[in-house]
Amino acid sequence: MVAVQFEPxxxxxxxxxVQSEKKAYETLKRAQDIFFSLLAIIVLAIPMLIIALIIFIDDPKGSPIFSQLRTGKDGKEFRFYKFRSMCVDxxxxLSDLMDDNEMDGPAFKMKDDPRITRIGKFIRKTSIDELPQLFNILKGDMSIVGPRPPIPREVVQYDDYQKQRLYVKPGLTCYWQVQPSRNDLTFDEWMALDVKYIQERSFLVDWKIIFKTLHAVLGREGR
Structure with a gap:
């Protein structure tokens, strides 16, 4: 996969x-989000139920769905969903692992995170854990393409430059998501990709990212 080029x-x-331009694009994008998220939910309903059952069998101590507050457009918080890939607690x-953080800046990333369950390793590698976000897209909290929604405790550490990623609705996938070895990027490089997307967003850009995401998922290039 070819990496997206961007200015650091x-x-x-x-x-x-940013928020007054491209009104027609935003309206049609929302219609597209509703159509494709609803279609995917219908098609994947049974597989998602099976995945939820497997997660429960693997670790019955908690819900198969992990729910967490995330920050969306204009700093509005919403309830974000994923298939649970970590232990219940x-x-x-997290506080005990902060010294092992492999990402600079406010975000936490750790390649061999000991909190990840057995089935969690698989659903993360294949990005299956992200499927419940289809409901976030259908509700309107997220879009198919847009900057990934951050955790509120990270947002409070943002500077003015980093806060720009909150100018648009967050997404299921983005420029950062399709980068080879994306976790090797610095936090500023990640933010630069999000700003680049906000500047360039269009149906053509969105579908390029969607197709690259499908390629990454089929190639099991998840984190």
Whole structure:
């Protein structure tokens, strides 16, 4: 997969201009989000139920669905869903792992996170854990393509440049998501990709990212 090229220099956008432009694109994008998320939910309903059952059998101590507050457009918080890939008390154990964080900046990333369950390793590698976000897309909290929704505790550490990723609705996939070895990127490089998307967003860009995402998923290039 070819990496997206972007300028590392910080670019500051005009928020009012970003949110007032491309009205037709935003309207049609929402219609597209509703259609494809609903279609995917219908088609994948039985597989998702089977995955939920497998997760429960593997670790019956908690719900197969992991729910967490995330930050969306304009800083609005919403309830975010994933298939649970970690132990039930994963959030409580986070503080003990902060010294092993492999990502600079506010985000936490750890390749061999000991909190990940057996089935969790598989659903993360194949990105199956992201499927419940189809309901977030259908509700309107997220879009198919857009910057990944951050955790509120990360957002409070953002500077003005990093807060720009909150100018648009968060997404299931994005430029960062389709980068080879994306976890090797610095936090500023990740933010630069999000700003690049906000500048360039269009149906053509969205579908390029969608197709690259499908390629990554089929190639099991998940984290």
């Amino acid at each position: 220099d910080k670019t500051y956008l005009d928020k009012s201009k 994963a959030e409580d154990k």
